[in-house]
Each structure stands twice: as structure tokens, then as C-alpha cells.
Amino acid sequence: MKFLLFIILLTSALFADGYGYNKTSKKGVAPVNNALYLKECGSCHFAYQAGLLPANAWNKMMNNLENHFDTDATLAQEDWITVSNYLNANSAEKNMDYKRSSRIVNSLRGRAIPDSISQTPYMIEKHNEIRPSLITQKEVKGIFNCMACHTTADKGIYSSRDIVIPNFGRWKD
């Protein structure tokens, strides 16, 4: 019996990733389902799912579009309102049944509002084993380019089995 308990504890410790296991019934993150968001944000970069950041972080970003990662990403006022409303209505803390949204929100507890998805503690931890040169190589360009390695990122799926890193190959956890 003791041995059985030990095994159970050991396996749960093996699978825990430091942010606890909430009850998340859905994989990944809810896919983007707003045409204007896809068009306006997706014309310069990957259209990150709204469930990858909490509302306060999206609002921080949307209030600084003149200087959006050192580019001008300003929008017409009516489009700004539509995109902001969409991000707020679908942000991570409203999607806690999705695994990735829940992990991101939990990792941010007690932390400052992040400036980007890649600055959330969960994302930093998930990417810290990857050699920096694989991230900066020209086929990837930077950590912002989800689709370069996560082949199903546009569907909201970031599973390790769908990772193919250019000039490296499949990623095994």
C-alpha cells in the first residue's frame, strides 16, 4: 500500500510542471474566431489567440499601439474598439477550461502585468531548454514566431508532438 502511494506520488510529481493541475477539460487554447482581429493583427505577425494573455495585459498592449514592439500598429478608432472588445471577451482568465490559458494565468499570480506572451513565466519556462540559436535562426527569427516550430499553433494546439524545429527536427520532451 505504501509502495502504491509512493508510485502515485512519484508519477504525479513527474507530470507536474510547477503550476499545479487545474481541471482543464480542453487542450491548447481557444482558436481565433474574429475576422477583424485576424486581418488587423495577423497581417504583420501570427494572430496569437486571445487566451494566451489575461485582459489586463491585452489592454496594456492595446493602449500602446503607437509603439508596438517598436513599430506603429495604430488602428482606426472603430477597429481599435472591435479588437479590444474581442481580446477582453476572450482573454486567458475567461478561458480557464483551456489548458494553456489556465497555465499562463496561474504562472502570472502575484506578478507584474506582462508586456508580451513570451514574457509570461509559463512561456519562459516552456522554452528555456531550447538553444537560443535555434530561436534566432533566420527560419524562425524570434520567439514571437509560433508557427515556425508549433505546426498547429494556428489551430490553438501547442502539443509537443506537433513541434518541428527548423534545422533540429522534432522536439522530444
Place this chain on the structure above:
Amino acid sequence: MRILLLSLAFLTLSFSAVIDDYLKDLSAQAKQENPNFNGFDTKRGEVLFTSEHIGKKGKAISCVSCHGNDFTQSHQNFFTGKIIEPLSPKANPSRLSEVKTIEKWLRRNFNDVYNREGTAQEKGDVLTYILSKDQ
């Protein structure tokens, strides 16, 4: 068939009308900004488009960095790698077909490359240069 042809002809007309009307507006503004203004210039547009400047990101870039030199081909965003559809309205009919979108990109991209917005004359020159490549 005739209706199809007619509506196609109408669509082509209405598309080119958008950019023509916009250039007329820019021309009136340019005259206000500078009484000596006498029309947009392809050559000035080319210099604006191809010359490199230290942009908003602190790196030397030009419009070519993201749009390339062949406007009938798509190109990659210099920083993010995202594909940018061709600038040529002939190759890409949705290009220059909506004033709101034209103004948005001129505002953003002048800021990104020149660290300031373009004047009416500069915007008209750049658009005239882009259109001239379709001739």
C-alpha cells in the same frame, strides 16, 4: 455573359477610382502645404521608397526591406517574416482599393521607416511610384 463583363468592367473602374480620388485629395492637400507643388513625381516616389533610414526599431530599413523591388511578387516582413501580398494592384486586386487601408499603412509605414508621418506630397509620390510599375 454581358452582365458579367459589364460588372467586371464596373468593378475595375470603381477600384481605380478609389486610388484616383485619393490622389486628387492628396494633391489638393499638397498644394495647401506648398503653393509651388506641381504634381506628384515617380522619381521622388522611388527615392522615398528605396532609400534606407534608421527606422523606429533603430535599424536601417527602407520600404523595400518588407515589400521587395518586384511589386508583382509577395515579400516577407523584415522583422516578423510574415508574408506580405504584392503591392501591385494588377497582381493583387485588393491593393489600393480602400482609402481607410491605404491611409493606415501609409501612416504606419512612414512612422516605421522615417520615424514621422509622410507629407501629402510624399504620400502621393510613393503611390504614384507604385502605380507607375504597373504601366
